Amino acid sequence: MKNILSRLSLSDKSSDRRDFLRNAGLGGLSLGLAFDNRPEQEMEFITQKVGRSSKPSDLKITDMRVAILQGVPFSSPIIRIDTNQGIVGWGEVRDGASANYALMLKSRLLGKNPCNVEQIFKQIKQFGGQSRAAGGVCGVEMALWDLAGKAYDVPVYQLLGGKYRDFIRLYADTPEANNYEDFAKNMQKRREQGYTFLKMDFGIGMLADEPGMLVNASNWSVKQQWSDREPGKLGNYANTKHPFTRIQVTKKGLDRLADHVGKVREIVGYDLPLAADHFGHFDVNTAIQIGKAMEPFRLAWLEDLVPWMYTDQWKQISDAIDTPTLTGEDIYLKEGFIKLIDAKAVDMIHPDLASSGGLLETKKIGDYAEEKGIPMAMHFAGSPISMMANIHCAAATENFVALEHHGVDVPGWEDLVTGMKPIVEKGFVRVPEKPGLGVELNEEVAKKFLKKGGTWFAPTDMWNTRDSADREWS
Template sequence: MENKTGKNSRRNFLKKVGLGGLSMAGLTLAPIEDQVAYASQHVNRNSNPSELEITDMRVTRVLRTPIIRIYTNQGIVGHGDVRDIGDYRYALMLKSRILGLNPCNVEKIFKIIKQFGHHGRQGGGVSGVETALWDLAGKAYGVPVYQMLGGKYRDKVRIYCDTTMSSDPQEYAMRMQERVDRGYTALKMDIGISLLEDVEGALVNTEHWENKPGGLSGWNSIPGSYANTEHPFTRVQVTEKGIDRLMEYLDVMRSQIGYEIPMGTDHWGHFGVNEAIKLARAAEPYNLAYMEDLIPWQYTDQWREITEASTTPTLTGEDIYMLEGGFKELIDKQAVNIVHPDPVGAGGLLETKKIGDYAQQKGIPMQMHHASSPVSFLGCVHAAAATENFLWLEHHFVDTPWYDDLVTGIEKPIVQNGYVKVPEKPGLGVELNEEVIKEHMDQELGFFEPTPEWDEQRSWDRLWS
């Protein structure tokens, strides 16, 4: 029977244990109610997982990344990211479909909302909600997310870092060396035909695109521009002179950092299969870790043609949503050497693990793309820890000094000597540093403002009759 005296004696018992006044051997001789009290003293008594319900979803945005917060009836919250440069409404449109549900039923909710995701940034809403659900479930049960994904294969996750482009090969090489000096053991460099725009005789068929809106910029939203024309249809070609110039960059890089450090390449430009094969073959002497996104991922047979034509490894996948309808064909056809999902767009943490597990069955390793906030960065760390064929995770904000400050609850710096320790705290293992978020957030969107306009479901979602 519970009474005041019993509560006081139990409190005194726990105090003695906490002060080292009792040994663990002595604990076994204590009354059973004291043993139970000691064993359960760290349980989150504010959470009853079976009665947990989602009550709200709100959003803020920082580093071009919408961060969602899911609220519950028991006071605990979960966080996730919509993919970088994605629309926060991809997540908010899901709010009416998850209100009142138990966030611990992650798979059940995922099956409800997955139809509203798609490739590219459109997968960011579903992925952000899925990550936030794992964060909530981990907090409710008091375990780190990796444990709910099946446990971990590694205690720390290897990071590769992006490096911004420079037209000067020597300057570019020094930027890469700075990464090495900071302890990174895997690198990626942006290199491509944009470096050849001013090199006479290096490219064919560029004048057509230069005279159109957007020019040869690879990043704009202009319909019909070079940036929005899929690679095989630009008919841009690279001459031998252009190839020699691009290989000069690789030669300077390797001369500076050596051959021990894996180095991948990205943003080669928009051109067809033949140009991709020429470049991949020319790069063979430099032992690249991979050439990324040479053509759109959808052209699976063309990817296999490129992969089979050269010993330079190929990699793609950051814009693919889910295993089914996305990665599966790429993997089944052995079209690339490495798959490259972004968990913030691929469907979330468990879906990324499923992609990795399936690729492993076919003998293909997995890297992870990431260019969002530290919230999903740590989410990726959990997924990477739980996936056996994982190689490296991308860190896109190496040069943003306040990146680590956006979260609390984890040892800083987050990346140490090129690795991230897998968090052992419940959920993702971090919380938002609200002061820093408010300092750098999108002021127009605000800080997790109420979103009642998204509470009501206004459509019939069933996909069958």
């Protein structure tokens, strides 16, 4: 059809058009006569079944809707952006974030050409914030790239400059168990699944019920690292930044943690990288002590020992221990990463694309780190829609190491999308070659994950009207 349109555009005479149509079998003389001397109507007729994605310069956003999925593995609002040419772009708000972070952007998107991804991103990025507050901006940016790739009929990684690799390595959390024997069975399952990079959780929560392990912990709800529903006498542990709890780990506690990690390492073996996360809330001194205790086990990294914004404390920790340090899953935009990198405060960075600014911003983050000799792992805990955004970004970024996969054990996770089956093969994902992100939401399956009481891509007309001035300067 592209050749047909090309030849038609070069033909100035109606008789030439009729001859061409006759020879091409597209209506012959009767079609030519029907539109004689009316080339605009003739062109409209012969292209009525042509995908309008062949005109990316005319593409416009006409609608945006959201459906919230639950248990994929967490809560994930899926974004659908519609266009005047019938192509649809898919995006995803970060796990645990409100769909309203995306919906509030709708009035800024209507009528715009989604192919102008960076321009639109610069206009809406002011409405994002650290961690989950960035979810709307990043989810929209994913959907824009999906649309742009479909409009130009290329995979998104090509729009980001091409790819460095054909396969993306995943790392998976190690399944927890009540004893080391069951843990060993779970680890064997991970090996059989083909994962070659693992991560474990351990921290002061596992010491909370054992005497002589922790100092100043009895008045905090130490086991409630994530839930703020159980405040202790000294305040809400989940929402108190690490240095301010003044919890310390005793020598007995450090030995207990080292014994645990040592047994896990024996089960995992030393041929596989093993990273660690979720240590609890304590100060920089305790972080260093834990870091030193872990050095015999050659962990791939120690993650989020203290909050990411404490650059000087991160540098203290990184300078004091030999195990690599890593942070970044809650940082929005490249500036926060640049500060850590320039200060030589961490050994690795760990953006979550659904918080860091989306595909292009995360690639910029990775590229800056690469120039400074810093590797990039990527955090991810969502549906296959967000995973594919990560896959394209990882393919296009040279210093990429591994991408987290939190949905390994979620039944039906891979069936949430069509266009790629299987998604994960022996711990790796092949980079898609289809246009856009390379997958489409499988609505029949996805409806089974719809949040209880939620609606399926219901109309969002209440978000159509822009009601504020957005300019950030005078």
